Amino acid sequence: MQTKILLDEDQMPKAWYNILADLPTPLDPPLHPGTGKPLVPEDLAQIFPMELIMQEMSPKRMIDIPSEVQDVLRLWRPSPLYRAHRLEKQLKTPAHIYYKYEGVSPPGSHKPNTAVPQAYYNMKAGIERIATETGAGQWGSALAFATQLFGLECTVYMVRASYTQKPYRKSMMQVWGAECIPSPSTRTKSGSAVLQKDPETPGSLGIAISEAVEDAATHSNTNYSLGSVLNHVCLHQTVTGLESKEQLATVDEYPDVVIGCLGGGSNFAGISFPFAGDKLKGTHRDTDIIAVEPASCPKLTKGVYTYDYGDVAGLTPLLKMFTLGHDFIPPSIHAGGLRYHGASPIDSKLIHDGIMRAVSYHQSEVFDAAQTFARTEGIIIAPETSHAAKAAIDEALKCKKSGEAKTILFNCSGHGHFDMSAFDAYYAKQLVDYEYPEKLIRESLARLPKIPGA
């Protein structure tokens, strides 16, 4: 009874899959926040290296992974694909449940799949330091790891509330040589301005983004890096879907259902794009591709598909995406990585076009799923990942009713070793299932930006 499907190192993908090449109609372009005109590469050159800007807009279907990047990815890739025999048995389902386990990376999630190439292209471009923001610390620690291996410095602006309450991701960054600064800080004008108004502010991801972008824009040796949303980030994550397809093929399987949780959208993009591509090309028309979001931050199921900013202050390009409004502040659920107001433009378009769909869950049912998963498959998964596990369990239970032996694949995107306080809250019955914040969403959507010049 095979449990894990492993690939040898030489079976690791040599190229990323760029779904832009297979979209039936082109993506609506990102717009300059000042002029409202479509962005040109030069608009981004101040904070990104040209190789990444080209990937952001590339029409090429397969984009080679540099060998120096492959050398680092091999520290944990190809990652294992598991058949969840014990979970299936517990659910008494005829479904075959598979999960791709990304928690084996040193920082413990899928994030280094893009942190490594981003660090590499910046190093190649002669950049000496990268600035970024992080919420709970998952992305910041992944970038600290990646920059360390390519000899770059790294500055992480970490939302002050998390910096204080969840200090151990900060400790990881320090082990990997990065500088981690509570945001807002006096390092930047934007941070100082916020502190002047409210010295006790807990900070927010929107403020931290502003600080990191300002840091990059004002230092010639420094670039900015983003851990999700953008096309090139989704591109880098496709190693998970490409490997999964290869691994499933060794046991003559192809998924009927593909599932991932969605915060900014890169983890979901990674597992799903190679299968969505097959669907677009018509070779597998019936694959059910499901993005899972928290009920308290329901951009896909309750938001609108329109142009909006990526940050609170409105400094980023305008992106066409599902959004709850760029100044929507979601309730404080434990799945911090899913608390973002928007979704990657490619994910958004594919959901809008009906190629993929979305579901949402409340956090207590998500933690129930995490407990079931830990007690059958053994692995303690992150709250974000638990959203995907919950959807996989629900699909498997539908199979139990219908008698169908569907093949279900989900992206098990990270372990929960730095989230144990969330499990403590679960067992103390302190988890709050926030209602859909209808009024907040309505108000926030009323403040959607007008496109300049339109």
Place this chain on the structure above:
Amino acid sequence: MQTKILLDEDQMPKAWYNILADLPTPLDPPLHPGTGKPLVPEDLAQIFPMELIMQEMSPKRMIDIPSEVQDVLRLWRPSPLYRAHRLEKQLKTPAHIYYKYEGVSPPGSHKPNTAVPQAYYNMKAGIERIATETGAGQWGSALAFATQLFGLECTVYMVRASYTQKPYRKSMMQVWGAECIPSPSTRTKSGSAVLQKDPETPGSLGIAISEAVEDAATHSNTNYSLGSVLNHVCLHQTVTGLESKEQLATVDEYPDVVIGCLGGGSNFAGISFPFAGDKLKGTHRDTDIIAVEPASCPKLTKGVYTYDYGDVAGLTPLLKMFTLGHDFIPPSIHAGGLRYHGASPIDSKLIHDGIMRAVSYHQSEVFDAAQTFARTEGIIIAPETSHAAKAAIDEALKCKKSGEAKTILFNCSGHGHFDMSAFDAYYAKQLVDYEYPEKLIRESLARLPKIPGA
């Protein structure tokens, strides 16, 4: 450039290696603490299942791993063997450094290698609950994981100081359905007695052992389980050495140096016994096998080889081993898993007979090694594991001087995700390098037990 050497699931060892079969002279027997006579199986039957008691004394060279145990081990085994290319490059050494990575198990260390078969044999014997003790929680969480998968209840007596200061291992136990009780507790007579004397006591491993043994001895449905020291525990850990030998053979290598850290001795036994067996049989006479201990708990380098108790209260059998005296309390270093006064009788005999040797390090140089390892190989390892990494680095640096291209293997026994506060102390320059506690050791050795009836 190959980074990881993986084995397929069907290459996982089907039998454990029992080095008792290859010892040139037999092990001195454990003695009954009351009579001073060699133990007979019946002496242990009140708290251990007969299959484990038989393994403890078996003369058989290879002992089959039950298929139900293999099914669980396959959740993470065979574990990867890494070639530390980046570390070698950083050290500029001609040595080949390999590490066996046990941090991929769900609880994050080598401990479940024995927790799983122990839970299985107890389940087969009709036992419904297992009681055990844990210090920092590594063993308690491994047994919680294993008992959950075999449908047993689990009660863990956790040293109160750790229960309060490092709460997240306790949280893991809860996720896996175990009951975790701060020790001393009012559940047992021995715990109550300690609390009556000192209600504010931080507890100790010695007290927690007494509570778990008493719990098992006073409940007919309950057995006791130990995470190191005993022969059957060392036996179960040999999967790591057996796999490593197989993995090295795929690249035509055999280690010149084998290294593991030593607390109770099972992790070191696991990686080293298959190679020590070759040394005893004369096929590889020159292998240098090194146990690494903390300078503040130097039983191998400053203790004596004699009969002593396994616990503070003197309730366990007398074991012939290297010891600092059963009531020696080591300074509070961060490598909690290495703070034990004795060493497994088999490890002790092999070190005493010159088949293996021991070295010791202070904790600040050990954390330097952990940082070097994290910044080259990417993995943040546990403080215990870092002792082995430090010794591997030192051996590789010797090779740099001598120009020898030795093959060095070490057991990378666990990740440090639950030890980040120790790294914080390291960066805050708060780590204390305790002197050898000469006076404490001398006093404690003066209290070594007399063998009853001798």
